[in-house]
Structures are given as C-alpha cells and as structure tokens.
Amino acid sequence: MAFELHERLAADTLLIADLPLCRALLMNDRRFPWVILVPRREGLRDFDDVAAAEKPNFHAEIDLASEVLREATGAEKMNVAALGNMVPQLHVHVIARFSGDAAWPGPVWGVGTAEPYGEDEARALVEKLRLGFHG
Amino acid sequence: MAFELHERLAADTLLIADLPLCRALLMNDRRFPWVILVPRREGLRDFDDVAAAEKPNFHAEIDLASEVLREATGAEKMNVAALGNMVPQLHVHVIARFSGDAAWPGPVWGVGTAEPYGEDEARALVEKLRLGFHG
Structure with a gap:
C-alpha cells in the first residue's frame, strides 16, 4: 500500500526531505523549531510498531x-516524543527548546496558536535543515 | 561516577526493575499507567546523548x-517521550493512554494533580510489570 501523509500533518508542515525511512517535515510554527518524522510505511501507530528490520534506521533518523535541529538553532534542550492521540499515523516530534520560549518549561502541544513562518524565513530554514540532513 | 537517580524522579515513582541499561520506574499516579526509564549513566540529558554502543539497549528497552505496559493495561495508545525541561536527567516517559482518561486526547504532563496508588494496588501493578520486564 502506498504511503500517504495524514492530511493534518500535511496541512501543518513544510517538507524538508525524505530520509531512508522517514519523511522529515518542519512544523509551520515559528515559535518552536520543530521537526516531525513520519515513517513512510502504512499502518504504523505506536513507537514500537516499526518493523524490526527498520528500527535501526528509525532510531538513527530520530x-x-x-x-541537525540543535546545530541549526543552538537549542538548549531537545524534546523527542511520539504521542499520536489526535493524529493516529505514527509521527515523532523533535523540538528545539529554549528557556523562555512560548511554552517553557512545559510541553509545546496545545499551547496558544501556531505562528506560520514568513515565506523567506521558511525557505531559509527548510534549506538549512535539508543541508543538515544530507550533510 | 556512580549513577544517582534525580531526587524528583525518586520522589514521584516506585521502583520496578533495573534493566541492562535503564532503571524502570512506575510513576505514582493511578490516573495514568506510566513507566519512566532512566539510563543508569551520569551526565545524559537529551535522547541522543546515549553512547552509541548503548543505543541498541536503550531503544530495545523503550x-x-x-x-509490557500495553499488555498489562490493555492500553489503546502508547505515548513515548523524552522531554526533560524540568528534570534534566535523561528519562523516557512510556504512558498507557485510554480515550476518556484524565488528559485525553492531550498530553498528560501538567494535567491536574497526581493521585498516588493505594499500597496494595501499587504492589500488584509493580509486580505485574516486573514480571513483564523479566518474562
């Protein structure tokens, strides 16, 4: 079955790159530098659902x-999480955190309203991350 | 340097077992069946800080x-996360979620007040999980 990105993830993100296993996306919210990794396989929901043979790729890509995100942003802390209570398709959040950011020290989910990147800003950050992933 | 569990984690949890890499703890909050894994190494903060040679153990234990938690509780969804914005020692949350639980469908962190297990209830669940980990 062909991989299809969940429509909610497609609507909220910008494409960075396809890695060996995952599609790497940038959450379109300039308040938090935030990558989402989605394994390009159908039917995965929980973190441990990835096929055994693909787990090494999965973990390496996380x-x-x-x-890449720490290097690109100088983040003080990284948050890594697979929740998926609302969007069932397995996706892993990798979020650069800074003391004083809009949710600090709490988690970012459900805090306020996303602030989309400007067009140039988005292009520059996506390009920087893409170079990091392919470097 | 000897491993020492962060005092906040020690205060909030019950010991389940020491796995090859991580200490497995049960969060003492009966609202959410919730395991916390803490690699027994000093100086780790972020998810990718685990030494390369120990990553396979780390991921396998997650x-x-x-x-184990899914099997013990019949959970509908598992949440897996390494945040650590408040407690800097690397720890991974593995949480059994149910539609209709006290935080559903949001994340569990910061929601209401923890409800400690009763003594018998805690002993039974810890024993069940310990058997699962060692099974």
Missing part, C-alpha cells in the same frame, strides 16, 4: 533530526 | 516498556 537522533539525526535532534543533531 | 520498546519493551511499551509492550
């Missing part, structure tokens, strides 16, 4: 996303 | 915790 760590890579942390490194 | 998946094991999901399986």
Whole structure:
C-alpha cells in the first residue's frame, strides 16, 4: 500500500526531505523549531510498531533530526516524543527548546496558536535543515 | 561516577526493575499507567546523548516498556517521550493512554494533580510489570 501523509500533518508542515525511512517535515510554527518524522510505511501507530528490520534506521533518523535541529538553532534542550492521540499515523516530534520560549518549561502541544513562518524565513530554514540532513 | 537517580524522579515513582541499561520506574499516579526509564549513566540529558554502543539497549528497552505496559493495561495508545525541561536527567516517559482518561486526547504532563496508588494496588501493578520486564 502506498504511503500517504495524514492530511493534518500535511496541512501543518513544510517538507524538508525524505530520509531512508522517514519523511522529515518542519512544523509551520515559528515559535518552536520543530521537526516531525513520519515513517513512510502504512499502518504504523505506536513507537514500537516499526518493523524490526527498520528500527535501526528509525532510531538513527530520530537522533539525526535532534543533531541537525540543535546545530541549526543552538537549542538548549531537545524534546523527542511520539504521542499520536489526535493524529493516529505514527509521527515523532523533535523540538528545539529554549528557556523562555512560548511554552517553557512545559510541553509545546496545545499551547496558544501556531505562528506560520514568513515565506523567506521558511525557505531559509527548510534549506538549512535539508543541508543538515544530507550533510 | 556512580549513577544517582534525580531526587524528583525518586520522589514521584516506585521502583520496578533495573534493566541492562535503564532503571524502570512506575510513576505514582493511578490516573495514568506510566513507566519512566532512566539510563543508569551520569551526565545524559537529551535522547541522543546515549553512547552509541548503548543505543541498541536503550531503544530495545523503550520498546519493551511499551509492550509490557500495553499488555498489562490493555492500553489503546502508547505515548513515548523524552522531554526533560524540568528534570534534566535523561528519562523516557512510556504512558498507557485510554480515550476518556484524565488528559485525553492531550498530553498528560501538567494535567491536574497526581493521585498516588493505594499500597496494595501499587504492589500488584509493580509486580505485574516486573514480571513483564523479566518474562
């Protein structure tokens, strides 16, 4: 079955790159530098649902996303989470956090309203992250 | 340097078992069946800080915790997260979620006040989870 990105994830994000396993997306919310990784496989819901043979790629891509985002933003802390209570398709949040950001020290989910990036700003950040992933 | 559990984690949890890498703890909040995994190494903060040689154990123990907790509770959804904005010592939350639980469909952090288990209830659940981890 072909992979199809959940419509809510498609609406809320910008494409960064396709990694060996996951699609890497940038959450379109300039308050929090926030990557979402979605394994390009159908029918996955929970973090441990990834096929055994693909788990090494899955975990390596999560760590890579942390490194790329930390490097690109100078984040003080990374948050990594697979929740999926609202969007059932397995997706992993990798979020750069700063003391004093709009949700600090709480989690980012459900806090206020997303502030979309400006067009140039989005293009620059996506390009920077894409280079990081492919570097 | 010897491993020492952060005092906040020690105060909020009950010991389940020491796995090859992580200490497995039960959050003492009966509203949410909730395991916390803490790698028994000093100086780790972010999810990708675990030494390369120990990452396979780390990831396997996260998946094991999901399986054990799902099996023990019949959870509909598992939430997995490493946040650590308040408690800097690396710890991974593995939480059994049910539609209609006290935070559903939002995340559990910061919602209301923890309700400690009764003594017998805690002993029974810890024992069930310990058997799951060692099964």
